[in-house]
Amino acid sequence: MARTLISGGTIISATGRTTGDVLIEGESVAAILAPGQAASLGVTADRVIDATGKYVVPGGIDVHTHMELPFGGTNASDTFETGTIAAAWGGVTTIVDFAVQKTGENVHESLAAWHEKAAGNCAIDYGFHQIIGGVDEESLKAMTYLVDNEGVTSFKLFMAYPGVFYADDGQILRAMQNASETGAMIMMHAENGIAIDVLVAQSLARGQTDPYFHSLTRPAELEGEATHRAIQLAKVAGNVPLYIVHMSASEALEEVAAAQHAGMNVFAETCPQYLYLSLEDQLMQPGFEGAKWVCSTPLRTKHEHHHRDLWKGLRMNELAVVSTDHCPFCMKDQKELGLGNFSAIPNGIGGVEHRMELLYQGVVNGEITLERWVETCSTTPARMFGLDRKGAIAPGMDADILVWDPTRRTKIGINDKHHMNMDHSAYEGFEIDGKVDTVLSRGTVVVENDTFTGSVGHGRYVKRGLSTYLH
Numbered sequence: 242m243a244r245t246l247i248s249g250g251t252i253i254s255a256t257g258r259t260t261g262d263v264l265i266e267g268e269s270v271a272a273i274l275a276p277g278q279a280a281s282l283g284v285t286a287d288r289v290i291d292a293t294g295k296y297v298v299p300g301g302i303d304v305h306t307h308m309e310l311p312f313g314g315t316n317a318s319d320t321f322e323t324g325t326i327a328a329a330w331g332g333v334t335t336i337v338d339f340a341v342q343k344t345g346e347n348v349h350e351s352l353a354a355w356h357e358k359a360a361g362n363c364a365i366d367y368g369f370h371q372i373i374g375g376v377d378e379e380s381l382k383a384m385t386y387l388v389d390n391e392g393v394t395s396f397k398l399f400m401a402y403p404g405v406f407y408a409d410d411g412q413i414l415r416a417m418q419n420a421s422e423t424g425a426m427i428m429m430h431a432e433n434g435i436a437i438d439v440l441v442a443q444s445l446a447r448g449q450t451d452p453y454f455h456s457l458t459r460p461a462e463l464e465g466e467a468t469h470r471a472i473q474l475a476k477v478a479g480n481v482p483l484y485i486v487h488m489s490a491s492e493a494l495e496e497v498a499a500a501q502h503a504g505m506n507v508f509a510e511t512c513p514q515y516l517y518l519s520l521e522d523q524l525m526q527p528g529f530e531g532a533k534w535v536c537s538t539p540l541r542t543k544h545e546h547h548h549r550d551l552w553k554g555l556r557m558n559e560l561a562v563v564s565t566d567h568c569p570f571c572m573k574d575q576k577e578l579g580l581g582n583f584s585a586i587p588n589g590i591g592g593v594e595h596r597m598e599l600l601y602q603g604v605v606n607g608e609i610t611l612e613r614w615v616e617t618c619s620t621t622p623a624r625m626f627g628l629d630r631k632g633a634i635a636p637g638m639d640a641d642i643l644v645w646d647p648t649r650r651t652k653i654g655i656n657d658k659h660h661m662n663m664d665h666s667a668y669e670g671f672e673i674d675g676k677v678d679t680v681l682s683r684g685t686v687v688v689e690n691d692t693f694t695g696s697v698g699h700g701r702y703v704k705r706g707l708s709t710y711l712h
């Protein structure tokens with residue numbers, strides 16, 4: 242079995258840091274050795290990676306991506322191949338993508354279709370959540386089957402997008418009751434889509450068609466209201482584990498914090514776009530430029546306290562996870578579908594490549610600690626979604642490891658470092674303190690010396706267990 246030694250780095254976990262060596266045998270971590278121990282024990286390795294002066298952290302886990310998602314009359318522009326290679330470049334070693342069942346479709350067929358898109362095409366490991374766009378007897382039965390047999394233990398429901406993915410309160414309650422029997426996690430897109438559709442129609446009727454009206458017609462109150470309603474439904478369903486996705490608003494965070502204080506199994510994630518970008522600085526750029534940042538939930542105004550509150554939520558564990566909601570669309574031929582009508586702009590931002598970098602900048606800026614960076618971007622995502630062999634550097638775990646160089650810098654943008662299949666970057670011009678140095682996926686070096694050294698097909702499907710965050 243091939244042996245690799247990552248030597249001399251500072252190994253960061255969710256709970257602390259230590260200097261030492263990581264010994265990898267084959268695909269797993271074999272041992273963590275104190276400085277000098279490898280030499281005194283006569284440990285030999287086929288390969289030594291010098292991590293002196295660098296951080297050695299568990300590979301990033303992005304539990305919210307949408308490769309090839311059919312949405313808004315087009316498909317997300319990253320395939321599983323391009324998207325997972327870009328993820329590897331950004332220090333990510335596992336993604337959990339969403340298989341999609343729309344109303345009238347069969348859940349098993351939709352999951353099979355996602356397996357077909359991904360199998361043999363991924364550079365890093367991957368799992369699936371299942372979107373349930375049509376709650377009925379058949380899909381409820383399928384939910385149970387997927388938990389028991391397919392390693393799919395989380396289901397996303399939508400309170401938004403009437404006519405596409407929308408589930409009404411009765412349907413949501415039924416799906417939650419099913420999850421409370423199996424132990425599955427309900428993931429919720431919490432926005433009041435019925436009210437939003439009224440505001441969108443009124444805005445368009447007034448001739449307000451520019452991209453920024455996307456945010457003005459999805460007010461924070463309607464994210465807060467839907468979050469509150471989802472929490473109450475989860476309570477009625479027996480305190481079923483509920484995970485609010487892509488949170489952008491202080492109003493929603495307050496609801497989650499209150500539920501947590503009341504002892505409920507309610508969790509939430511946010512995404513880098515909600516920590517760094519805003520209505521004024523991005524969505525309101527002149528002409529159609531703002532379309533680059535049309536996503537849902539939307540970017541919020543910088544004149545309220547959403548950014549500040551979300552960072553606080555990350556420190557306080559009211560927000561347990563940072564994901565990207567990676568859902569890239571090019572401007573040309575894709576975002577352009579909404580020229581003259583913001584509601585026809587495909588919703589989504591690409592960012593799978595930049596989450597580790599952007600959150601590390603939060604460490605440099607004093608918002609979170611190195612340990613919290615690791616916890617929110619790797620350790621908790623693994624525990625939250627039953628990725629039992631991932632998210633920590635410890636004997637027996639998959640050797641998914643990111644070596645991070647804090648002395649270098651990263652420029653983000655299409656001209657500098659960008660491997661996602663997009664004709665623009667949502668973070669164009671951002672400069673980050675620190676840089677991805679080396680990335681290992683199950684013991685194989687997939688990025689080093691600014692080169693992708695992995696291979697398409699290396700990534701394997703990971704069957705997930707139930708969330709261990711509650712146990």
Ligand code: URP
Nearest residue numbers: 536537538566568588589
């Ligand atoms: O704008 C977004 N978030 N697009 C992807 C679909 C979703 O709701 O997550």
Ligand code: ZN
Nearest residue numbers: 430486487537
């Ligand atoms: Zn969503």
Ligand code: ZN
Nearest residue numbers: 305307566568
């Ligand atoms: Zn999403």
